[in-house]
Amino acid sequence: MKLDDVIKAPEFAADPYPVYRQLREDDPVQWSAVWNCWVVTRYDDVRTCLQDAIRFSNVGRITGLFHRHFDADQLAQLQPLIDHYSHGLINIDPPGHTRIRRLLHEVFRPSTIGRLSAFVQTFVDDLLAKAVSAGKLRVVHDLAHPLPVHVIAQLFGVPLSDVPLFTAWSAGIVKFMQSPNPTLEECLRSQQALLDLRAYLRAGIELRRASERDDVLNLMVHARSEGDALTEDEILGTAVTILIGGHETTTRLLTTTLLELARHPEQQEKLRRDPELMDTAVEEFLRFAGPFHRDQRVASVDSGLRGKTIKQGDTILMMLASANRDPAQFPEPDTFDITRTPNRHVAFGFGPHICLGAPLARLEMSIAINTFLKTVPSYKVVSDPIDWEFGFLRGPRELELQLES
DSSP states (O other), rough: OOOGGGTTOHHHOOOOHHHHHHHHOOEEEEEEEETTTTOOOHHHHHHHHOOOOOTTESSSHHHHHHHHHHOOHHHHTTHHHHHHHTSGGGGGGGGGHHHHHHHHTTTOHHHHHHHHHHHHHHHHHHHHHHHHTTTEEIIIIIIIIHHHHHHHHHTTTGGGHHHHHHHHHHHTGGGGGGSOOOHHHHHHHEEEEEEEHHHHHHHHHHHHSSSSSSSSSHHHOOOOTTTBOOOHHHHHHHHHHHHHHHHHHHHHHHHHHHHHHHHHHHHHHHHOOOGGGGGHHHHHHHHHHHHEEEEEEEEESEEEEEEEETTTTEOOOHHHHHTTTOTTTTSSTTTTTTTTTSOOOOOOOOOGGGTTHHHHHHHHHHHHHHHHHHHHHHHEEOOSSSEEESSEEEEEEEEEEEEEO
């Protein structure tokens, strides 16, 4: 199996798991000339790459793409985008990364996230009430897209009138990541969205320095640990990361979960009968249908993996979704089982860079799916065929449901 032969095939986007299975079995560390990187598909190897920051670094994992594809004049045009992805929580390694996580501990403690429960519940109730009265739901447009961006706006104290701006910026910033070979024009558009968002957040930081408010941006501005504080650039980088990570991923996860519950009616019925299963169900949603299919690192030193020689500076693409279907870790991995325990998936990553926003995603998923199942007695998917978007994130561009009473 050569991944390069199928990367661009619509069938791969629609169902990549048979390809992942064959790669795990036949060539679990394979070089992709199309993506210009090593592709790692087995669970143990993916966990190793995620955990070992000495050999497999976050530094340069995104900026390396720019340097591979653009000349000096083009790189000069992209300097703000390069600068952004050269710093911040997800672009550095310990000990600098450890310092920022320590300062953010208070900001993202469970009690802070838990305060959003009432807002999430009310917002989901309102969205679903409109859908039920219409008898149909466009999942992305009507629920999965507006929910996380409004939750994050609430988290950051953003006025509702500014939510459309946040939505546009979030989508715009990640556009260049949808292709392993983005054009300069795509990168420049992403850069402009980033600059607009950072300018908006910078103004919010100044307001919170002058007068404290009850939101996460305020907590970041005033975070202190052992006499240390976050710099403005670190606040901006973290805020952008939360917006993108908490919006685009949750949109796709919620959409794909409703699809899988429709495809597995026995599991849907089990969850309807016993809502107490929601915690384990959410973990299975993440394992089985997690939207974040791949993450990347850069080799800091020459290293060996499954008999392959990875050179210093090589990019390693860790296929998280493949790792989450590895039979060496998960019995019957292609079975969707909402009671699965243990479930040590890597949907949120692993090691020092495990996702900071995981508690927020779990909260939104739990409330949204529980409320949907209580509100909608039955439903069926009417999208045919489903148009899949598949970059680093995978999910239906839209999913139309018929709601039945």
